[in-house]
Amino acid sequence: MNAIAEQSARVRPAEALDHDVLIVGAGISGMYQLLLLRRLGMRVQVFEAGTGVGGTWYWNRYPGARFDSESWSYGFSFDQELLDEWDWTENFAPQPETERYLNHFADKFDLRRDIRFSSRVTAAHWDDDGRFWTLTLEDGSRHTARFLVSAVGPLSAPTYPRLPGLDDFEGEAYHTGLWPKHEVSFAGKRVAVIGTGASAVQAIPIIAETAEHLTVFQRRPNWCTPLHNARIDKDEMARIRARYPEIFQRCRETAACFIHTIDPRGTFEVTPEEREAFWEQRYAEPGFGIWQGNFRDVLIDRKANALLSDFVARKIRERVNDPEVAEKLIPKDHGFGTRRVPQETRYYEAYNRPNVELVSILETPIERITPTGLRTSERDYAFDMIVYATGFDAITGGLDRIDLRGRDGVKLKDRWRGNLSTFVGVMVDGFPNMFMQMGPHTALGNIPRSIEYGVEWVRDLLAHMQAHDLTLADARGEAVRDWTAFVAKKAEGLLSNEVDSWMTGVNMNVEGKQTRIVARYSGTAGEYRDWCNRVAAEGYREIAMG
Incomplete structure (x- = not known):
């Protein structure tokens, strides 16, 4: 028996596994992944630590919790009936409304029957001979599947x-x-x-x-800048609904999938009077416009950033009566x-x-x-x-808290220690058949817009494997190096990568996370999709399959 035949003989058949796919997390990405893989005819099980669906919007129910992306740019876009039947009541919906929306989504598509609640995953181990994952829950039970999808999200491990x-x-x-x-x-x-x-x-x-x-x-x-929230009445909701195609197209075209995007002008290409008027306009508008829709150089040019920071500092001083308190509230260690x-x-x-x-x-x-x-x-x-x-222990924290081991028993946490690397933020070489939604090095921005793309990309990859009777997918080392180098290149010159924050992998409350790394992808969403679309169009040759 040759090596290939011998390996094939050891692969555990699908019918001997509990499921085809195991998903960790029943938030936005976990539920959408469940829906799409179920439509492929796969046997899918979701494990959720909470008692209900919603992920971020289940756990973060503190007073005042709400969107900072416009509600009508945040919901699922793939289903016209869902768009037609849901009315948002505020431009930036509060947590209870968002949780109701996600429960409505779960009910509409009958997702709960494949979700096991109060089920925290403590370990996930890869069996290379049998080509399957074994998940262990906090209650000691074990569950097997050919594929594993992490839908724990980038902000799910409180510290x-x-x-x-x-x-x-x-x-x-x-x-x-x-x-x-x-x-x-x-x-x-x-x-x-x-x-x-x-x-x-x-x-x-x-x-x-x-x-x-x-x-x-x-x-x-x-x-911090003003949200400028407002109610949405029935007439306004009808106008928004009529514009959904335009809204979602706008999100596809912008750098971070928000309705706001970079102004093509430079800070010093306009007069001081025009600059001040532009910033006054942005400060008075709802949402992220002053951050995501500012001059093209404010996040890379120190002098431009200093001017913008001075503008926002003046606003803080105007709003806080006590000058000493105002100064305490103005950052001195990083720019706007x-x-x-x-x-x-x-x-x-x-x-x-x-x-x-x-x-x-x-x-x-x-x-x-x-x-x-x-x-x-x-x-x-x-x-x-x-x-x-x-x-939170951001970006990698949700995965770090699981004893997650790939080939040869290598722990993902150890693999990433000081050297974070991925393939398009979805795969890690040496961890076959494991896919991450909203993992490190993926396009974040307006999260649900990125989630829909990422979930559909994984669905298409698994459909390709189904069609070709393949049981193994592992990112090639050179593909991981190429993508990680591209992520590093996109981080060059950004002032944000000179600052300690969760976006640079720093958390003073987590041991071993006091050094900055390139923890996130800083290019545009369009560039990210172009890379991933090319991988699919060329037959996934960056992924070793068998």
Whole structure:
């Protein structure tokens, strides 16, 4: 028996496996992947750690949580009936509405029958002889399938500050990314919020309304700009629905799949008066326009970025009454747009309230959590509630928390340690038959627009394998090197890659993640799709199949 025949004889037949495909996560990408692979006739099982669908919009139910992409650019675009029957009520929908939408999606396509809830995956191991994956759940059960799809997303592994005494606090304690389903009241309570990232920026104005006193502990401020949300009435929704083809075409054409895109002019190609008027217009418009629709050079030219940063700093000073507090809220260590820009609604005005205090933990670091509150280098604070708005172990964190092993028992976490590499952000060589949705090095931007493309690309690849009776797909090493080099090239010259943030793989709360890496793809969505489309059109020759 020759080597090929011998290998084929060891491959475990499909009927001996529990499923054809196992998917981890029942958020937007996991549910859409389930739907499309089911339509291929595949036996698919989804494992979801939560008790319901929605992913990000299931877990992040903190007060004020909402879209910062326009609602009507965010939903699924593939099904006309779904578009016709769903009405968005706000330009930037709140979390409860988005969760209802995703539950509606799950019900419409009868997805729950293939989703197992309260099922956290702890391990995923590849069997090279049998060509299958074995997943182990927290309850100890094991499940096998030819293919594995990670749909855990880039922001699904909440992190807490590395402080002693986290379990000592005797009051209420919540993480914004693990918010409880029951109602949380802040009325009459002394509340601490640790963090001033995107979730804190949304939650702080709401908490401040009813808390007896709110103390915000800030390590480093973020540049934030107004969301300018508004209601959508029935007539406006009808106009939006009529424009859906135009809206989704616009998203396909823009750099990051938002309705906003880069202005072709340079900052210094217009007069100072024109520049100021343009920025005033962008600041007054809804959404990400001032970040995603600014002059072409503001994220690469230091002088241009400094001018824009000065403009936004002036806005912060205008909105915050206390000059000392305003200065604390203005970033000094990075320019505007070089980290993700939180969108806010009266965030800065919250600091004008007499019951809100801002504490810089760069000036007075938190030393520990105590039974009654927390201690800084300066004093003890007493609280009834602590809200940890301390973010996520981003990009790779959701996968790092799974004992994920490919060929020869190599752990993905070890493989990526200090040397992140992928093939189009979807595959990793040495981890056959594993596909990542919204993994590192994929086009992020307006996430659902990227998800639809990525899910459909994996569907087409598996359909190709079905048609040719193939049981193995592993990215070739040279293809991984080529793509990773392209990602690195696209990162060159960007001011954002000189800044510590989750977008550069840095998280001070996660051991071993204090060094910047090229963690994300920084090219345009169009360039990304062109690369992936070429791979498919040329018969997937960058992928070793058999």
